[in-house]
Amino acid sequence: MDMIDNDTETLVYSRPNSLTDVSTHYCPGCTHGIAHRLIAEVIDEMNIREKMIGVASVGCSVFAYNYFNFDFVQAPHGRAPAMATGVKRVLPEKVVMTYQGDGDMASIGMAEIVHAATRGENITVFFINNTNYGMTGGQMAPTTLPGQKTTSSQNGRDVETQGYPIRAAELLSQLDGSSYVVRRSLNDPKNIRLAKKAIRMAFEVQLRGLGFSMIEFLSICPTNWGMSASASMTWLENNMIPYYPLGDYKVHPAVAEIKI
């Protein structure tokens, strides 16, 4: 790493300390990396790395514990909110986050996430929505768009037989226990900046003991979508954002007072 020349140059950006010095196994262009980076940047800025405990899920993000430079546990498929509930109740002074994909949280883990939210557990959930099961080869997930082709819906998702996608942010926002539920996208620099602000807000909510916070990140899966990374970003913008509108779905009045 180059040294900073303080006399002539300003360091604009460098890799956050909350990421380990490990190259990820994610495919080129995967927005898991952007989400990891934003979370690590916010943890660095808030100086809470020593208080963090993460709960990794099952899916591509299963190896998150190798990439974040703080304590991590690994939950069974979909059970990260249940495990985070236990961790947070035993160690209430810690900041507990889960990092889950759509196949993990919106499918097998739907019971855990709904009940963790309705109990108002003081945890933060990061939900990566890339409309398929990335790790196992791009099968149809609960979030797959109508008509979208995946390896297990080869003629496109047929809503007659396979139902409609689940909008997790809207669903969890209906529960009285949730305090901060928003949806952000990772498709361009502007939306990435907004996503980072939301991460900051979610950690502030937890630090103030205001209850359950969840951020849904619209993400890409270039390999399983069969597109380049930049084409995937365009596909996200044109197809996912209309179906999954960005916005703040639940902001508790006490949360709305937080200024960051």
Next chain:
Amino acid sequence: MPPKGRIVVNEAYCKGCELCVGACPQNVLGLAADHITAKGYHPATLISEGCTGCGICGIICPEAAITIYREKTGVVRATS
């Protein structure tokens, strides 16, 4: 005069996804055609003059592979 900047791409992380190439407002980023990284990717690099150190490549980079510097204004760089 626009500010001057430069980037350093850590080739241990860069996977040549080209997201920074598409996002660069000055169009000064490209993939290095002359060499590959240990993982076999052509890494991102500055291909021409004009980097302003705006930081947008760092915002879009999924691998946190880019370190960005911007020259301080009003400082004459020593020519040693």
